[in-house]
């Protein structure tokens with residue numbers, strides 16, 4: 255049975271996405287809408303990613319690749335229908351009934367590997383017309399006439415690289431997340447299909463905390479959700495996760511008896527701090543990194559607990575880390591901040607210096623570029639496994655963002 259009982263306990267199984275066609279689709283003109291800061295050298299990004307994967311395998315962590323999971327999922331006819339009903343909805347502004355139908359017939363006729371590639375990497379008008387052959391594009395369509403050859407009939411999902419965000423496991427269940435940004439919303443459909451139809455998950459009967467489709471416009475992303483243990487979950491509310499979503503998640507967890515408290519923390523609403531894990535991650539049983547640019551005493555936070563009649567007990571905390579210490583039943587928590595000038599601190603945070611993935615208590619994966627942050631961690635007794643990320647980092651996500659633990663022991 256899959257479960258994630260902590261942020262830092264022994265990691266056993268993880269979902270990663272080795273980028274492919276999805277990253278090749280980035281161009282200077284579409285990268286902003288697709289939430290990347292630059293175009294990417296895909297072959298090098300894949301090389302970097304394979305080294306990242308190897309780190310897990312070397313430590314006995316089972317790696318599941320998203321493309322493989324999706325391909326196995328769409329071997330099932332109901333899964334294909336489920337996905338295509340959603341991604342080729344004729345009401346989408348650029349589609350219309352004819353183009354939606356033509357594209358659907360093409361995708362449905364593909365083998366599972368190719369279908370998975372295009373669900374992640376999208377489909378251009380050129381690819382559609384070439385595959386159908388001259389003059390066989392189905393009926394004439396306004397949507398098709400208005401697209402240029404290189405335009406997308408089905409847009410790509412390059413942020414699939416960040417498997418953390420789209421679904422996240424919290425204790426004995428999973429939340430399939432409604433994404434805040436338009437460029438990531440379709441990722442939810444792929445995961446919804448995997449969790450419903452892939453035999454590895456469908457036969458497990460794990461709890462489902464959030465159903466992304468039903469929950470929009472409330473939004474929550476896994477980078478904001480940290481399962482710190484002892485029945486407690488930490489959730490950031492910034493650019494991506496909404497207060498409504500935090501309350502829905504909290505209520506579900508309390509009703510199932512899977513968590514006793516949720517600590518919600520307010521974050522600045524800015525891209526640099528898009529998720530909680532871009533400024534703060536847990537690195538050991540009693541230790542967190544925190545971006546130096548945030549004053550820990552200024553962070554507003556609330557503790558949510560269950561109350562009668564499906565209500566929530568919401569109390570504002572005086573001190574965020576004191577609330578965490580109490581929730582974890584610890585004498586003290588260590589808040590690790592890198593002492594460096596403000597420009598260096600800003601640069602390292604931008605390069606995901608705080609976005610660490612613990613593989614066991616006190617051992618984390620980090621980008622090598624963040625020299626000051628990594629040195630500081632080592633001075634505090636944390637083992638740092640360094641990875642290259644010159645290409646991977648261009649989407650503004652680090653080792654924690656690029657991993658979705660599905661099995662992790664308590665700390």
Ligand SMILES: NC(=O)NCCC[C@H](N)C(=O)O
Pocket residue numbers: 288289290413416418419438476477478528529531532649650651652654655
């Ligand atoms: N947990 C994370 O911070 N994930 C990084 C997501 C980066 C992606 N380009 C995004 O903007 O959503």
